[in-house]
Amino acid sequence: MIEFENADVTYPGGFKALSNVSLKINKGELVVIVGLSGAGKSTLLRAINGFVPITAGSVKVNGTEVRGASQATLRELRGGIGMIFQTFNLVYRTSVINNALMGRLSKVPRWRSMLGVWPAADREIALQSLERVEIVEKAYIRASNLSGGQQQRVGIARALAQQPQILLADEPVASLDPVTSHTVMRDLRRINRDLGITTIINLHFLDLARSYGRRLIGLRDGELVYDGDIADVDDETFRGIYGRAVTPDDLKEGAEL
Amino acid sequence: MSETAKLYRFFFVLFLIGVVIVVAGIFGSITSALAERRGHLRRKWFWLGAFFWIFAIAALLIMKPGPAAQTRRHRGFQEWIRHPFEREHVWAEAAGTTSRVPKTVSVITVAVVGFVTGWLLIDPVWGWTLAILGGAGATVILMIASVVGERVVVDPDYQPSERRPPTPRRSVTLLPSLGIVLAGFGLGGLAGDLLWGIVWGVIGGGATVAALIVAKEKVDYLDMGILLAGAVASTVLTTLVLPGTFEALSANLSLRMAGAWIPAGVAAAFVLWRKSPSPAKALTMVLGWTGAGLLALPAIVSWDVLKPLESTIGDSSGLGYSYLFIGVTVGIMGGAFLLSGLTGLNVVATVSTLAFMSLYAGAQVGFTIPGLISNFSNAGEIGKLMWPPDFDWAIGTGQWWWLPSWDFGSELRANPLMETFRIAIVACLIGVTLAIPLALRASKITAIRGSDYWLNKGIMNVIRTIPDLFWAMIFATSVGIGPFAGTLALIFFSMAIMAKLLSETVDAVDPRPIEAARATGSHHWPAIRTSVWPQVLPNYVAYALYIFEINIRASVVLGIVGAGGIGRVLEAQRSFFKFDRVLAIVLVIFVIVFLIEQVSVALRRRLV
Known part of the structure; x- marks a missing residue:
């Protein structure tokens, strides 16, 4: 369970990225966050695993206060939170399985990861997470040899290898083409359903949000402007979030809403 | 229980x-x-x-x-x-x-x-x-x-999919096998038993060759070609246009010459600006022409080769033809800058700048072509003393690398030449290993925190400023004359080079995977190990080989200050004017260094 209570994030330059956000995300939920660039989507996501420290209020993850947490607490917390990135953030000069094994870093002794001697059990977990995103046949291939969609699936496998309770996806499909985007979004939805992992996805595209989300959170200039069931969302709501009418640019496939 | x-x-x-x-x-x-x-x-x-x-x-x-x-x-x-x-x-x-x-x-x-x-x-x-x-x-x-204490957390009922590929056999990578070769020679050398060194070396060498066959990585010649072209061009230019010192040359005159070329620079910049408006390129152009003017005068006026030419023509002022040469030189160099600006060929700009720098530097140290020619007669005298090289003394009778045949040492002591290589091997292995933590902590990307970065950067820079011969002198004084001092000196020397090269490589890695690794809740160093190390590993191995080459050459010289190895013998024979022996040693060293470099270069090509 993730709880935001009057959370503020002010960056060192004075820019207020989040202001007075309060929300509660229950275990096993699939939440989509939408908003324009700079609305605070990434900040909200990174406040959950402590990458961005909040400056006021409180953020609790499974009852642990993230604000002002020690490095050890943060590491333990992050061990249970998988993260998926817009730019995949893979290590391209090594194999796919080595990338997936990075998800096990918080679970294996340090000397093992330093020497690259991974326990058989952890290798198995990495392989299973690759199987879950159907990329296991590429396990021993260098990550640089994969296509964009395949790379993002390795990114998801890396997060799954953590066996997380929470999955944070920061614009996971922004650098993918429409067809691949759907595959990756389906993967994320399946993972959420099958494994019951709380999944929070930042999306820029409204059609994807509508097809895959259940609960929608709208951010505008760092403020929470919408939080509710995606079935109740209409064009008026989106206008409220975006501050303007929806245009084809806001859709992944460029079609009318 | x-x-x-x-x-x-x-x-x-x-x-x-x-x-x-x-x-x-x-x-x-x-x-x-x-x-x-x-x-x-x-x-x-x-x-x-x-x-x-x-x-x-x-x-x-x-x-x-x-x-x-x-x-x-x-x-x-x-x-x-x-x-x-x-x-x-x-x-x-x-x-x-x-x-x-x-x-x-x-x-x-x-x-x-x-x-x-x-x-x-x-x-x-x-x-x-x-x-x-x-x-x-x-x-x-x-x-x-x-x-x-490991707890297996895998679901025992899990059925692996059929698409799962078979676990590949851990391929023999270059690093371990190379490590074996070096460690074999090094340990064999330390133990004083060459046989072990050879055995290990052969095993490791076989593994290395096998690894190379397995790896089959492509070689990118472009960078090397560019570097080589730059190096050759600057070397040729330097050798061709060597000036002498010109004592009457004044800074005032030089500055005026430079000033005279500013219009040319501005004109060139203007032409360039019309093609592509880039302030940086225009500025480069002005600086290029001005710099050409500034440097041309000291270079050309003090060009001693002109003097005999002028005297035969009868120009007593000694500057008439020089002005012509100044014009030609500045024209060529300025033209080179212009060309580089127009075509974006940075190589041209680099080569011309380097040529001018070497021109000026040559003038300042009195390195001139006439000087070279006149001094060659003396070299001929030494040549007579050198020839024929005394291979019998240097190599001995078929057992030269095992039993010492030198005037130095006894039968209990290994051949100084082997000692030289052992120093290089051991120092390279240890230095290059010690450099890893230093380098990682001396890069802003991988340092634990700011203070850690500044501290290690400082340590690295201090070690790096001390030259190898000075290290050798320090250790020869502190631990006594001999190969141990040489080894210590080269350890610091290799560590300094590797730390510098590696930390700069680490600075340039893709930092995004580090964020991903930290997001998994990893400790600092495991995160760096998994996200940064694979990115820099090929470079690291290439640097290690390069440092090994440098070490081989450096360890030859180290003996002169009493740090063991062949240098001591070389220095002693030279001071006795036994130039035939010196030449024999130099030739033997040449052959061995050449072979080692060829192997090392071939290996490095396959890595990066």
């Missing part, structure tokens, strides 16, 4: 044995001190006891179950000691977590205990020995404990 608990019990017994032996040792030493006898036997007891003690304390510290703070608060020491025998159910919970005492703290504590024990009971050397042994032992125990 869990596995961890069994281990704990084992080490606890070890601890008790240690206590008994140490107590016995103390008694023994007291009695022997009373009897005023030297207690050699007793010292062994001390040592043995301390050894057990250290390991046992390590085990108890490391394997203490449950959160340490809780244990301390709720139970006394006696309970804690009894713990593994009476409270086994706690172990089931704690089996995976082993200890909450930070592992570094455990290792350091054990090392300190070892140090104090050794120092108090025997002497400081034993203190250091026990500290190292204890630290290493504690680390090993930590590793064993973590393996024993």
Whole structure:
């Protein structure tokens, strides 16, 4: 369970990225966050695993206060939170399985990861997470040899290898083409359903949000402007979030809403 | 009873044995001190006891179950000691977590205990020995404990998919096999037994060749070609346009010359601006022409080659033709800058700049073509002394690299040439290894924090500013003349180069995977190991080979300041004017260095 209570994030330059956000995300939920660039989507996501420290209020993850947490607490917390990135953030000069094994870093002794001697059990977990995103046949291939969609699936496998309770996806499909985007979004939805992992996805595209989300959170200039069931969302709501009418640019496939 | 608990019990017994032996040792030493006898036997007891003690304390510290703070608060020491025998159910919970005492703290504590024990009971050397042994032992125990404590969390009913590829056999990578070759020669050399070195080297070399065949990585020649072209061009230009010193040359004159070329620079910049409006390129152009003017005067006017030319033509002023040459030179260089600006060929700009720099530098150190020619007659004299090279003396009778045939040393001492290479190998291995932590902490991307970065950057820069010969002098004075001093010197030398090269490579890595690794809740160094190390590894190996080449060359010279190796022999024979012997040594060195470089270059090409 993730709880935001009057959370503020002010960056060192004075820019207020989040202001007075309060929300509660229950275990096993699939939440989509939408908003324009700079609305605070990434900040909200990174406040959950402590990458961005909040400056006021409180953020609790499974009852642990993230604000002002020690490095050890943060590491333990992050061990249970998988993260998926817009730019995949893979290590391209090594194999796919080595990338997936990075998800096990918080679970294996340090000397093992330093020497690259991974326990058989952890290798198995990495392989299973690759199987879950159907990329296991590429396990021993260098990550640089994969296509964009395949790379993002390795990114998801890396997060799954953590066996997380929470999955944070920061614009996971922004650098993918429409067809691949759907595959990756389906993967994320399946993972959420099958494994019951709380999944929070930042999306820029409204059609994807509508097809895959259940609960929608709208951010505008760092403020929470919408939080509710995606079935109740209409064009008026989106206008409220975006501050303007929806245009084809806001859709992944460029079609009318 | 869990596995961890069994281990704990084992080490606890070890601890008790240690206590008994140490107590016995103390008694023994007291009695022997009373009897005023030297207690050699007793010292062994001390040592043995301390050894057990250290390991046992390590085990108890490391394997203490449950959160340490809780244990301390709720139970006394006696309970804690009894713990593994009476409270086994706690172990089931704690089996995976082993200890909450930070592992570094455990290792350091054990090392300190070892140090104090050794120092108090025997002497400081034993203190250091026990500290190292204890630290290493504690680390090993930590590793064993973590393996024993591993909990398998895999679903036993899971069915692997059929698409899963077979686990590939761990391919023989370049690094381990190369390590074997070097370690083989190095260890063989250290042990004074070349045979082992050869055996290891052959095994490792075979593995290396196999690895190369397996790897089949493409070679990118473009960078090398560009570098080579730049190097050759600047070398040719430097050699062709070598000036002499011109004492009457004034800065004023030079500046005026430079000023005269500003319009040309502005014109060129203007032309360039029309093609593509780029302030940077325009500025480069102006600076290029001005710089050409500034440097052309000292270079051309002091060009001694012109003097005889002018005297035959009859120009007594000595500057008439020089002005022509100034014009031509500046024109060529300025044209080169213009061309570079127009075409974006930075190589041209670089080459012309380098040519001018070397021109000026050559003038300042009096390196001139006429000087070279006139001095060649002297070189001819030395040539007569050198020829024929005394190979009989240098190589001996077929056993030159095994039995020493030098005037120096005895049959017990290895051939100085081999000594040279061994110094290079050992120093390269150790230096290059020590450079890894230094380099990673001297890069902003991978340093633990800001202070860590500045500290290590500082250390790195200090080590780097000291030249290899100076290191050799320091160590020859502090540890005595001989190969050990040379090895120490080259260790620092290699460490400095590698730290610099590697930290700059680390600066340039893709930082996004580090964020991903940190997001998984990893500690700092494992995150760096998995996200940064694979990115820099090929470069690291290439640098290591390069440093090995440098070391080979450097170790030849090191002997001159008394740091062992062939340099000592070379210097001695030169001072006796035995130039035929010197030439023989130089030729032998040349052949060997050439071969090693060829191998190393070939390996490096396949890496990056």
